[in-house]
Amino acid sequence: MNNPRPYTPRTPRKFIGGYRPRIDGQEKASGKVKFVDDITLKSNYPDMLYAKVLRSPYAHAKIKSMDTSAAAALPGVRAILTYQDPEFASLRVTNAGWTDGVDTVSYDRMMWRHFRDRRVLGDHACWATDEVGAVVAAESEEIAEEALRLIKVEWEVLPFVLDPLEAMKPGAPIIHADISPNNILPKDIIGGEDVFVNRGNVDHAFAEADIVVEDTSIHHNATQASLDNWCCLVDWKDDKITVRSNSFEADQSRMHISEMLNIPIHKVRIISSYVGGQFGRGDTGDQPFFLFTALLSKKTGCPVKFRHTRRDSFHDSRQPAIYRGKMGARKDGTITAMQFKSIGNAGAYADHTMFALKFAPTEITEVALAHIPNIKMESYGVYTNKLPACMMRGVGNSQFNLIFGHMVDMLAEKLVMDPIDLAIKNFGHEWGSRPDKSLLAVLKEGAERIGWKSKRHKPGKYPGVKKQGVGFSFHPAWHAEWQEARRGEIQVGITLNTDCTVMLEAPTVETGTGSNTCNVLGCAEALSFLGITPSDILWPHVVDTETSLKDCVQTDSAVAYLQSEVIAHAARDLKIRLLEKAAKVMKQKIEDLDILEGNVFLKNSKRASMTVKELMNSGDLIPIVIRLGRAPNSEKTGVPYIATFAEVEVDTETGKVEVLKLVVLNDCGTVMFASGAEAQQIGGQCMGLGEALTEEIIYDEATGVPLNFNLIDYKIPTMADMPEIEPVLMEVWKGAGEYGACGIGEGTVTCTPRAVLNAIYNAIGVRINDIPIKPEKVLVALGKA
Amino acid sequence: MAKKLSSQNRNSVRIKINGNWREFSLGTDSSCEINPTMTLSYFLREKLGFTGLKVACNEGACGACTILMDGKTVLSCMMLAVQAEGHEVVTIEGLEKNDPVVEAFAQQCAPGYGTALQCGLCTPGFVMSAKALLKENPRPNIGEVKEALSGHICRCGCYSGVAQAVMHAGEKIANKGECHE
Numbered sequence: 001m002n003n004p005r006p007y008t009p010r011t012p013r014k015f016i017g018g019y020r021p022r023i024d025g026q027e028k029a030s031g032k033v034k035f036v037d038d039i040t041l042k043s044n045y046p047d048m049l050y051a052k053v054l055r056s057p058y059a060h061a062k063i064k065s066m067d068t069s070a071a072a073a074l075p076g077v078r079a080i081l082t083y084q085d086p087e088f089a090s091l092r093v094t095n096a097g098w099t100d101g102v103d104t105v106s107y108d109r110m111m112w113r114h115f116r117d118r119r120v121l122g123d124h125a126c127w128a129t130d131e132v133g134a135v136v137a138a139e140s141e142e143i144a145e146e147a148l149r150l151i152k153v154e155w156e157v158l159p160f161v162l163d164p165l166e167a168m169k170p171g172a173p174i175i176h177a178d179i180s181p182n183n184i185l186p187k188d189i190i191g192g193e194d195v196f197v198n199r200g201n202v203d204h205a206f207a208e209a210d211i212v213v214e215d216t217s218i219h220h221n222a223t224q225a226s227l228d229n230w231c232c233l234v235d236w237k238d239d240k241i242t243v244r245s246n247s248f249e250a251d252q253s254r255m256h257i258s259e260m261l262n263i264p265i266h267k268v269r270i271i272s273s274y275v276g277g278q279f280g281r282g283d284t285g286d287q288p289f290f291l292f293t294a295l296l297s298k299k300t301g302c303p304v305k306f307r308h309t310r311r312d313s314f315h316d317s318r319q320p321a322i323y324r325g326k327m328g329a330r331k332d333g334t335i336t337a338m339q340f341k342s343i344g345n346a347g348a349y350a351d352h353t354m355f356a357l358k359f360a361p362t363e364i365t366e367v368a369l370a371h372i373p374n375i376k377m378e379s380y381g382v383y384t385n386k387l388p389a390c391m392m393r394g395v396g397n398s399q400f401n402l403i404f405g406h407m408v409d410m411l412a413e414k415l416v417m418d419p420i421d422l423a424i425k426n427f428g429h430e431w432g433s434r435p436d437k438s439l440l441a442v443l444k445e446g447a448e449r450i451g452w453k454s455k456r457h458k459p460g461k462y463p464g465v466k467k468q469g470v471g472f473s474f475h476p477a478w479h480a481e482w483q484e485a486r487r488g489e490i491q492v493g494i495t496l497n498t499d500c501t502v503m504l505e506a507p508t509v510e511t512g513t514g515s516n517t518c519n520v521l522g523c524a525e526a527l528s529f530l531g532i533t534p535s536d537i538l539w540p541h542v543v544d545t546e547t548s549l550k551d552c553v554q555t556d557s558a559v560a561y562l563q564s565e566v567i568a569h570a571a572r573d574l575k576i577r578l579l580e581k582a583a584k585v586m587k588q589k590i591e592d593l594d595i596l597e598g599n600v601f602l603k604n605s606k607r608a609s610m611t612v613k614e615l616m617n618s619g620d621l622i623p624i625v626i627r628l629g630r631a632p633n634s635e636k637t638g639v640p641y642i643a644t645f646a647e648v649e650v651d652t653e654t655g656k657v658e659v660l661k662l663v664v665l666n667d668c669g670t671v672m673f674a675s676g677a678e679a680q681q682i683g684g685q686c687m688g689l690g691e692a693l694t695e696e697i698i699y700d701e702a703t704g705v706p707l708n709f710n711l712i713d714y715k716i717p718t719m720a721d722m723p724e725i726e727p728v729l730m731e732v733w734k735g736a737g738e739y740g741a742c743g744i745g746e747g748t749v750t751c752t753p754r755a756v757l758n759a760i761y762n763a764i765g766v767r768i769n770d771i772p773i774k775p776e777k778v779l780v781a782l783g784k785a
Numbered sequence: 786m787a788k789k790l791s792s793q794n795r796n797s798v799r800i801k802i803n804g805n806w807r808e809f810s811l812g813t814d815s816s817c818e819i820n821p822t823m824t825l826s827y828f829l830r831e832k833l834g835f836t837g838l839k840v841a842c843n844e845g846a847c848g849a850c851t852i853l854m855d856g857k858t859v860l861s862c863m864m865l866a867v868q869a870e871g872h873e874v875v876t877i878e879g880l881e882k883n884d885p886v887v888e889a890f891a892q893q894c895a896p897g898y899g900t901a902l903q904c905g906l907c908t909p910g911f912v913m914s915a916k917a918l919l920k921e922n923p924r925p926n927i928g929e930v931k932e933a934l935s936g937h938i939c940r941c942g943c944y945s946g947v948a949q950a951v952m953h954a955g956e957k958i959a960n961k962g963e964c965h966e
Contacts, residue, residue, distance in 0.1 A: 004897025025891035028905030031837025031877035038836035227841040227906045276906030310842040512904025679899030686942025711846035719944040720935035
């Protein structure tokens with residue numbers, strides 16, 4: 001068991017940073033929270049219909065013809081639409097990569113506009129279970145499914161390819177000929193050239209280096225597996241569309257539907273409330289199923305519900321990538337050159353492939369690799385007939401860390417140097433000096449907590465059959481406030497009621513991250529002059545584009561502090577309004593007055609003249625309303641560091657890897673809500689460890705059909721699989737704002753697979769670089785299978 | 786304790802749900818409240834509105850639909866509604882206000898373990914399994930908690946917080962000398 005050592009806040013504050021329950025703990029623990037599937041029951045929408053979409057049984061195929069007459073004749077079927085109907089044939093081509101969620105974009109400004117490779121409902125199936133051809137609305141899900149079975153489809157079965165290296169070869173089946181003649185995604189304006197980073201001269205630097213290491217790491221398909229399957233209810237009445245869904249981006253969903261269906265923005269209403277886990281899934285509400293559900297609603301005049309089954313919810317995945325890495329250094333441990341080449345398996349549609357392969361590594365280069373004089377990075381995203389690869393918690397960073405931490409570990413071994421010392425010597429960020437205080441603090445603390453000095457031994461030198469070892473990996477955190485500038489204005493509101501209770505407007509779809517608690521704490525902190533506590537503040541859990549301000553999207557793990565920064569400014573405005581009111585009521589000058597702990601003071605007398613409640617009950621009894629929009633502070637402050645240390649035991653007879661302990665360290669800048677932050681640190685390990693050891697989508701190579709789209713064969717760690725996890729919160733670096741925090745949720749996943757792999761190497765002395773590390777791979781590596 | 790003799794009436798199903806015996810019409814006609822192919826989870830959610838239990842996998846792999854039947858946990862997605870005939874079913878809506886297990890999950894913030902929930906979708910299932918565990922074993926150790934709750938998936942990964950909450954709930958119940966479900 002842990003011996004918890006709570007962190008000590010750098011700046012003691014009243015509410016921010018504390019260990020306390022979540023604001024929604026009671027509602028969630030008692031099952032009272034309603035998710036979209038709970039709200040959209042037939043009893044609430046008596047005329048509701050259910051939609052189902054045809055799915056391709058083939059990995060790659062085209063629909064030659066279709067006969068829906070038998071399906072249409074089935075009692076209970078209310079509408080069938082096919083790819084040939086004008087409703088779909090007239091829609092523009094699109095993709096599910098409109099935005100990474102940071103900014104709201106229109107069709108013309110979508111992030112990956114070079115890769116518009118999806119039809120809302122088309123005739124070209126690009127992976128087995130692709131949603132194509134026909135949609136049905138019926139009185140029950142069973143009838144809708146039966147109707148799909150009755151649709152006679154003549155398929156032209158096409159050759160398929162699953163492996164990106166095969167897909168790049170001449171003669172491979174071409175998947176989106178109009179976008180790429182060779183399956184390799186062309187350069188685009190966001191991702192850049194194939195060689196997207198080229199600093200100094202790596203060839204020259206490698207030739208001059210005393211030590212050079214080179215190796216490969218492979219990151220497989222893992223899926224987000226949010227337990228809350230995709231679900232939406234669309235009601236298109238007259239000229240207005242109302243959508244309830246578990247998309248985590250209300251404003252962008254509205255833009256998507258408005259632009260794709262050509263409906264004015266004010267006639268599209270999006271309502272979202274609690275979402276049962278997001279993790280980057282299908283990023284931004286730009287999924288085609290919103291549109292076909294809407295068109296079925298229009299056709300039938302009824303609200304239509306569409307939801308995925310668990311099998312359907314294997315809908316996108318982490319971008320799998322094969323990384324080749326090379327690092328060169330002088331004998332003294334100065335790293336002089338780095339080279340990375342990656343080949344990413346985009347799967348059937350490009351979506352955010354180039355975010356993972358180019359965008360994220362470019363950001364890392366700007367911060368963590370600032371002091372490396374020669375760097376070259378090159379990436380190729382390749383279409384195949386696999387599950388599309390999209391956003392997943394720590395997008396691009398997890399894949400990059402797998403090779404980055406690998407190179408650091410290898411290089412240190414060759415240099416006969418502690419990898420911790422090698423890291424501290426070489427990495428930091430552009431706006432700070434080395435050794436970087438944050439990196440130093442994180443690695444020293446991690447080393448102490450895992451017992452690095454006593455447990456780290458020469459690779460493979462642990463005695464016996466069951467061999468233990470320790471390893472770590474580190475990464476720059478994201479995102480600091482300056483990195484969020486692209487969001488533009490962040491909008492919040494504070495309404496002060498006459499009894500001194502507060503209605504907070506900090507719209508964001510609650511996906512579990514805990515940012516709602518952060519914002520209530522931030523609001524209470526900023527309003528501490530009123531003498532109120534978090535329980536005096538109402539946080540509305542519904543985002544409704546008809547009444548809410550623009551929602552701040554749960555991406556980059558940044559909402560936890562971004563809204564609080566703006567709330568701090570709004571609170572100052574509120575104080576000014578109160579002082580103005582007090583000056584009038586008390587017939588004093590504003591500059592002579594102050595407010596502390598709920599009392600209005602004459603500054604020179606220090607005696608309370610009246611309470612804020614009394615003040616608010618003077619005059620018209622109208623609440624004070626402050627609404628404020630403010631762009632993130634763009635002052636470049638660099639970023640702090642994160643790290644994971646792992647201790648493992650490898651059974652060299654069976655190949656089983658047991659993780660004994662993980663230490664997860666985050667320099668947060670400022671801890672906004674300690675219990676929530678720890679939950680992110682601990683919780684991320686379910687995904688990080690799953691990806692390292694067990695989670696993988698398996699395909700039948702002969703047919704291209706995925707075999708384990710279920711939670712029995714796709715192995716997510718349960719409580720029994722998880723080791724002791726020690727979460728370590730730190731405050732070393734600081735950003736620009738009132739709190740100067742950074743996001744932590746995504747990063748908690750990033751370093752885990754590499755930390756475990758380095759620990760396995762330390763244990764057995766053989767490197768296995770292809771995750772997940774299943775027992776058979778260990779036995780093969782040990783020459784036993 | 787439940788098991789009442791089932792009524793011989795094949796046109797109805799009697800189930801004690803959250804404390805009350807109720808009778809539901811049975812048949813293949815869509816006007817019937819229960820049809821023979823309906824899962825218990827579907828019936829409880831879609832027909833009765835007990836949405837605390839969730840259907841996340843619908844094949845017994847995730848534990849989100851866990852409820853109590855005659856005091857023991859069952860996966861309601863793996864049972865037919867008709868199989869509940871004559872039994873006592875408790876969903877999370879049937880727990881008492883201030884239930885110590887619910888409170889322990891809601892309030893978990895002991896340093897070092899995070900919270901016991903994030904998105905909250907899996908939580909009612911965990912709570913129901915914890916109820917059953919604590920009835921059998923009021924003061925479980927960490928190994929026993931892990932074993933008892935390993936049929937549940939929490940994708941947010943709040944397993945440490947869940948374990949703490951269950952052990953705290955056990956302590957709380959023992960200290961109060963409270964009798965629970």
